[in-house]
Amino acid sequence: MSDTIKRMPTLSDIAALAKRRGFLFPGSEIYGGLANTWDYGPLGSELKKKIKDLWWKNFVTSRADMVGIDAAVVSSEKIWQASGHVAGFADAMVDCKVCHARTRADHLIEDFMEKQGTPLKVEGKPLSELSAIIHEHKIPCPTCGSADLTDARTFNLLFPVHVGILADNADLAYLRGETAQSIFVNFKNVLDSTRVRLPFGIGQMGKSFRNEITKGQLTHRMIEFEQAEIEYFFNPEVEKWEELFNRWLSDMQTFVVETLGVDASHLRVREHSDEERSFYSKRTVDLEYAFPYGFKELWGLAYRTDYDLSRHQEFSGKDLTYTDPMTNKKFIPHVIEPAVGIDRLVLMVLCDSYWDDTANKRVVLKLKPSLAPYTVAVFPLLRNNEELVGKAKDIFASLQKNFRTAWDDRGNIGKRYYYQDEMGTPFCVTIDHQTLEDGTVTVRDRDTTSQERVSIDKLQTYLGAKL
Ligand SMILES: [Zn+2]
Numbered sequence: 400m401s402d403t404i405k406r407m408p409t410l411s412d413i414a415a416l417a418k419r420r421g422f423l424f425p426g427s428e429i430y431g432g433l434a435n436t437w438d439y440g441p442l443g444s445e446l447k448k449k450i451k452d453l454w455w456k457n458f459v460t461s462r463a464d465m466v467g468i469d470a471a472v473v474s475s476e477k478i479w480q481a482s483g484h485v486a487g488f489a490d491a492m493v494d495c496k497v498c499h500a501r502t503r504a505d506h507l508i509e510d511f512m513e514k515q516g517t518p519l520k521v522e523g524k525p526l527s528e529l530s531a532i533i534h535e536h537k538i539p540c541p542t543c544g545s546a547d548l549t550d551a552r553t554f555n556l557l558f559p560v561h562v563g564i565l566a567d568n569a570d571l572a573y574l575r576g577e578t579a580q581s582i583f584v585n586f587k588n589v590l591d592s593t594r595v596r597l598p599f600g601i602g603q604m605g606k607s608f609r610n611e612i613t614k615g616q617l618t619h620r621m622i623e624f625e626q627a628e629i630e631y632f633f634n635p636e637v638e639k640w641e642e643l644f645n646r647w648l649s650d651m652q653t654f655v656v657e658t659l660g661v662d663a664s665h666l667r668v669r670e671h672s673d674e675e676r677s678f679y680s681k682r683t684v685d686l687e688y689a690f691p692y693g694f695k696e697l698w699g700l701a702y703r704t705d706y707d708l709s710r711h712q713e714f715s716g717k718d719l720t721y722t723d724p725m726t727n728k729k730f731i732p733h734v735i736e737p738a739v740g741i742d743r744l745v746l747m748v749l750c751d752s753y754w755d756d757t758a759n760k761r762v763v764l765k766l767k768p769s770l771a772p773y774t775v776a777v778f779p780l781l782r783n784n785e786e787l788v789g790k791a792k793d794i795f796a797s798l799q800k801n802f803r804t805a806w807d808d809r810g811n812i813g814k815r816y817y818y819q820d821e822m823g824t825p826f827c828v829t830i831d832h833q834t835l836e837d838g839t840v841t842v843r844d845r846d847t848t849s850q851e852r853v854s855i856d857k858l859q860t861y862l863g864a865k866l
Pocket residue numbers: 495496497498499500540541542543544545
């Protein structure tokens with residue numbers, strides 16, 4: 400290895416690379432953009448899909464105690480009344496009386512106090528207390544700097560939709576604010592249609608919607624985002640919740656470090672305080688990642704007791720109990736909820752793999768080979784040499800059957816390498832004059848830039864072994 404060091408990139412480094420190479424594009428860009436929406440481009444959609452597939456495989460299909468569902472996004476108003484979101488799913492916001500910019504009160508205070516060197520967590524504090532802190536410290540508007548801010552007021556995050564043609568309240572539904580509730584409302588359906596027994600979990604991955612008005616950091620806070628949530632049901636008289644909780648926390652960490660290849664020293668576990676935690680939760684932690692803008696929540700883990708199923712049983716009037724097959728005792732199971740945002744996993748992987756290799760004057764995405772959008776790129780040394788191009792096309796066609804393969808014949812080889820390095824492609828195969836003589840190609844390694852001659856008939860095995 401060279402003597403270069405891995406440096407944490409800035410958010411604008413990540414944003415520039417993401418745009419330049421087609422990982423992320425601002426939503427509705429040609430029409431001036433739509434705040435807090437992002438589109439995944441050709442490389443971003445591949446990376447995201449790989450992460451989603453790995454999550455599903457790791458937490459659902461490879462476990463005997465898990466099943467999955469895929470529920471509707473548009474959902475009954477009653478679900479969200481029962482869950483408490485209609486009444487309480489609101490952020491405290493303050494408006495600037497000068498420039499009218501609206502800011503989340505908790506973020507405003509936390510960012511300000513952090514800069515003052517006196518960090519303070521205010522999540523869950525009442526409006527009056529937030530307002531008092533803002534006025535006491537004369538916290539300025541982040542947009543214009545004026546200290547003339549309103550008191551904190553709440554702003555509901557659910558997206559209402561009107562189903563049907565008449566915009567009548569009877570037709571009111573909501574885009575789901577989280578995937579978890581559709582797991583709870585399908586609990587009985589899953590029990591009745593499968594052979595699951597406690598303890599077991601239901602996993603779901605899909606879009607959720609929150610009417611966020613604070614500008615997020617890249618994809619960190621979006622109005623439309625992808626969640627992967629699990630509700631793990633158990634009998635608290637049989638299972639120790641503390642043990643289940645710790646097992647899930649360890650599974651989450653293992654996934655991030657081993658499956659996604661993230662540096663373990665960039666993670667930390669933050670315990671929620673009594674004030675911050677929901678009243679029904681006995682323990683909640685956040686697995687946080689060191690993003691360029693600080694440690695932020697990646698994955699939440701909460702022991703939610705029997706609160707959610709009890710609420711849905713109360714509001715729907717349907718029996719949501721579980722009958723123990725041994726004792727015939729009926730009860731409402733307790734639940735542990737590991738909930739992660741897929742978009743945050745993607746952003747974390749981009750941040751963690753960004754490598755400014757100053758010694759070789761290049762930027763590299765050091766993605767795990769199994770996550771790279773393209774596994775291998777094929778180059779004919781010269782684009783105007785028919786023999787080289789023909790041979791390269793044969794190799795390209797055969798590799799493509801097993802690996803996502805890129806083709807490049809533009810510019811010189813060095814430029815092609817730099818381009819693939821930024822895409823995170825781990826291997827580049829060059830077909831040159833020697834190939835025509837002895838049937839070998841050059842395989843160049845993204846991270847070390849070292850090159851090796853490999854014979855064409857061993858190429859597939861050589862690459863397969865590195866994945
Ligand atoms: Zn202002």
